[in-house]
Amino acid sequence: MKIMVTLKRVVDYAVKIRVKSDKSGVETHNVKMSMNPFCEIALEEAVRIKEAGLASEVVAVSVGPQQCVDTLRTGLAMGADRGIHVEATGALYPLTIAKILKKLVELENPGLLILGKQAIDDDCNQTGQMVAGLLGWPQGTFASKVLLDKDKQEVTVDREVDGGLETLCLDLPAVITHPRDDKREKQASG
Amino acid sequence: ISTLVLAEHEGGSVKAPSVSAVEAAKLLGEENSITMLLAGSGSSLQEAAEHAASCHPSVSQVLVADSDAFAYPLAEPWAKLVHLVQQRDDYSHVVAASSSFGKNILPRAAALLDVSPITDVTDISGSHQFVRPIYAGNALCTVRYSGTTPCMLTIRATSFPVTPDSADSKSNVASISQVDLSTFDKDSIGKSRYVKLTSEDTERPDLGNARIVVTGGRGLKSADNFKMLEKLAEKLGAAVGATRAAVDASFVPNELQVGQTGKIVAPELYLAFGVSGAIQHIAGMRDSKIIVAVNKDADAPIFQVADYGLVGDLFEVIPELLEKLPEKK
Numbered sequence: 001m002k003i004m005v006t007l008k009r010v011v012d013y014a015v016k017i018r019v020k021s022d023k024s025g026v027e028t029h030n031v032k033m034s035m036n037p038f039c040e041i042a043l044e045e046a047v048r049i050k051e052a053g054l055a056s057e058v059v060a061v062s063v064g065p066q067q068c069v070d071t072l073r074t075g076l077a078m079g080a081d082r083g084i085h086v087e088a089t090g091a092l093y094p095l096t097i098a099k100i101l102k103k104l105v106e107l108e109n110p111g112l113l114i115l116g117k118q119a120i121d122d123d124c125n126q127t128g129q130m131v132a133g134l135l136g137w138p139q140g141t142f143a144s145k146v147l148l149d150k151d152k153q154e155v156t157v158d159r160e161v162d163g164g165l166e167t168l169c170l171d172l173p174a175v176i177t178h179p180r181d182d183k184r185e186k187q188a189s190g
Numbered sequence: 191i192s193t194l195v196l197a198e199h200e201g202g203s204v205k206a207p208s209v210s211a212v213e214a215a216k217l218l219g220e221e222n223s224i225t226m227l228l229a230g231s232g233s234s235l236q237e238a239a240e241h242a243a244s245c246h247p248s249v250s251q252v253l254v255a256d257s258d259a260f261a262y263p264l265a266e267p268w269a270k271l272v273h274l275v276q277q278r279d280d281y282s283h284v285v286a287a288s289s290s291f292g293k294n295i296l297p298r299a300a301a302l303l304d305v306s307p308i309t310d311v312t313d314i315s316g317s318h319q320f321v322r323p324i325y326a327g328n329a330l331c332t333v334r335y336s337g338t339t340p341c342m343l344t345i346r347a348t349s350f351p352v353t354p355d356s357a358d359s360k361s362n363v364a365s366i367s368q369v370d371l372s373t374f375d376k377d378s379i380g381k382s383r384y385v386k387l388t389s390e391d392t393e394r395p396d397l398g399n400a401r402i403v404v405t406g407g408r409g410l411k412s413a414d415n416f417k418m419l420e421k422l423a424e425k426l427g428a429a430v431g432a433t434r435a436a437v438d439a440s441f442v443p444n445e446l447q448v449g450q451t452g453k454i455v456a457p458e459l460y461l462a463f464g465v466s467g468a469i470q471h472i473a474g475m476r477d478s479k480i481i482v483a484v485n486k487d488a489d490a491p492i493f494q495v496a497d498y499g500l501v502g503d504l505f506e507v508i509p510e511l512l513e514k515l516p517e518k519k
Contacts (some may be wrong), residue, residue: 017325026329094297095306122324122331123450124309126297129265133301138382139265141294144444156385160444161290162398162453164389168264171381179451 001111001150001172003046003055005080006101007062008036009071010121026121035071038116040078041178045146046114047079054148057081059108063088063100084108098130105135110173112155117142117177128177138170142179191317192223194279194340195249196272196286196296198263199228202237204245206399207287207347212246214343214350215285217314225251225281226364229260229271239366246352247362255369259376262384265294267376272299274374281340282317288344288454289398300342307342308333312349317341326450326473347398348456348477390443394420397446400429402459403478405448407471408435409464409485409504416441418508419463425515431455433471449474463504467492 011017011026012034018027035043046058060080062068065087072083086100105113113132118125132139140146140157144165147156159166160179193215197208204226215224226242226249228235235256242252253275259267272295276284284299286292288310300307313321318335320343335341397403404423410416416436423430431448432441448455450473460478465471467483467490475481476495483496484507493499500507 011325017328019329026325093306095301095304098301118451120326120450123322123326125293126300126307126309129294129297130301132265133269133298139294139298140382141265142290159290161387162445164387164443164445166387167385169383169385174381 001055002057002059002108003049003112003114004059004061004101004105004108004110005039005043005046005075006097006113006115006127007039007043007060007068007071007075008116008119008121009033009062009064009068010036010119013037013120033067033071035074036116036119036121038118038120038178040116042114042116042176043075043078043080045176045178046112049112049146049148050079052148054150055111059084059110061086061101061104063092063097065089094124094126094130097127098134101127101131102134105131111153112148112173113137113175115175115177117179128175132175135173135175137173137175139175139177140168140170141177143176144179146176191219191221191282192279193218193225193283193285194272194275194281195224195226196268196284196292196299197226197228197242198287198289198291199230199235199238199242202234203241204228204238205287205289206352207289207292209245209352210347210350211285211287211292211345212248213352214311214314214345215283216248217350218283219317222248223250224248225253225279227253227255227272227275227369229255229257229268229369231256231258231261243364243366244362249362249364252364252366253369254366255371257371257374259374259379263291263294264379264382264384265298266382267379268295269298269302270375270379271369272296273302275369276303276340284340284342286344287347289347292344296342296344303340303342305337305340305342307344308335309344311343311345314345323473326469327476328469328473346454348454389445394423395427395429397429397431397448397453397455400455401457402426402428402461403431403448403455403457403475404428404461404463405431405433405465405475406436406441406463407433407465408439409466410436410441411464413441415505418512422461422508422512422515425512425517428459428461429457431475433465433468462492462496463508465492466490467495
């Protein structure tokens with residue numbers, strides 16, 4: 001079974017952002033860019049599943065400008081087996097990304113698609129749910145724990161919801177989004 | 191304009207954030223007929239529908255979808271339901287609260303309807319212009335929706351408080367009707383199964399709409415020390431919150447987390463003990479009316495947003511507070 005993971009290139013979590021003087025957006029030139037921390041968690045989870053012998057390959061995907069290749073290289077260094085860059089410029093909305101991901105899923109046929117639950121730039125928290133809807137796959141959003149059962153072809157997910165932890169059992173293939181903060185954020189927040 | 195409000199209910203009543211979603215929907219325009227959609231099964235659903243019909247004077251209709259498919263808040267059947275109702279009635283707007291329920295379902299429903307949703311809206315100026323925080327609330331983004339109908343939003347309940355007189359009004363009771371589910375396509379719905387919900391039993395108020403919130407950070411050092419905060423919360427009639435660091439250190443369960451990725455709160459009084467004030471945490475509580483911070487580190491960023499700050503050891507301050515505060519009436 002293949003796992004596909006998405007990696008978004010965003011302004012580094014430690015950068016104090018500045019709004020452009022014409023108020024048209026947030027300055028991203030000459031600013032340190034990194035992998036979205038939630039995507040990092042998603043990738044770590046995928047690599048962990050593969051190392052447990054439950055997946056054969058981890059494919060990382062990044063959609064955006066040329067520099068996303070750097071984000072993919074970071075992903076490869078973290079344990080992804082292969083990277084796919086979809087070059088795109090201009091504003092990209094979650095619906096567009098979800099449609100691109102749907103196409104890639106149809107080409108690659110992964111058993112699991114794992115995403116970060118949101119990107120720390122636009123804070124949209126949409127893409128995972130949307131691609132799951134487009135594919136007609138079950139979704140386990142805001143997952144803090146993922147248990148894969150290869151024989152039954154299902155995955156049990158603990159979800160962080162307002163009232164506590166919700167446990168769901170999903171048939172594969174499925175979409176999972178991860179909420180847990182980056183280790184560095186843990187160190188940073190008191 | 192006509193708006194469909196996707197409502198969450200529990201124990202026979204509509205949850206407060208969903209009533210805030212009606213309050214937000216009101217701001218979309220003067221001539222706005224607001225329909226509340228509830229789904230579930232059994233008697234608690236009917237009770238909740240009756241509550242929905244009188245929970246806010248702006249609600250003109252309540253739609254009820256009664257089926258075992260909606261017994262649990264699973265995104266797959268719920269998103270299909272929104273799709274079905276939208277196809278039938280052609281609402282101009284679909285609104286839900288930015289709770290874990292709304293965030294899970296609404297984007298999926300939007301994908302089925304092929305529109306871009308706008309999540310976490312904090313301000314509405316007209317039917318197609320909205321404000322939402324980005325970069326953990328460090329910038330505010332004004333969004334103009336230019337896509338096809340429906341325009342789909344999730345709103346932050348803390349930004350659209352329901353005034354008591356509008357909520358209590360019994361003068362206007364909406365009609366209740368059942369959604370015809372004969373065309374509801376059950377394909378792909380069995381692919382997710384609800385197993386259980388694990389939550390802490392507590393008599394304290396809900397973190398999302400408590401008037402007072404007492405929060406602890408990593409400075410509390412252990413789960414045992416959090417008990418001190420819980421005592422303080424009980425005396426004040428407050429909810430207990432925590433930083434991500436405290437959650438990750440397993441001092442408290444995740445549902446207490448306040449911040450960019452946890453709950454967004456805006457109580458009258460926010461008391462932070464041993465919280466350094468990382469931007470991710472501030473994002474979740476900056477709208478609190480009065481912020482009080484106690485921290486040993488005088489340079490802690492929490493003091494930049496605090497109305498009252500005390501540089502001191504929380505292990506001395508909390509016991510002193512516990513001693514001096516009167517018993518809860």
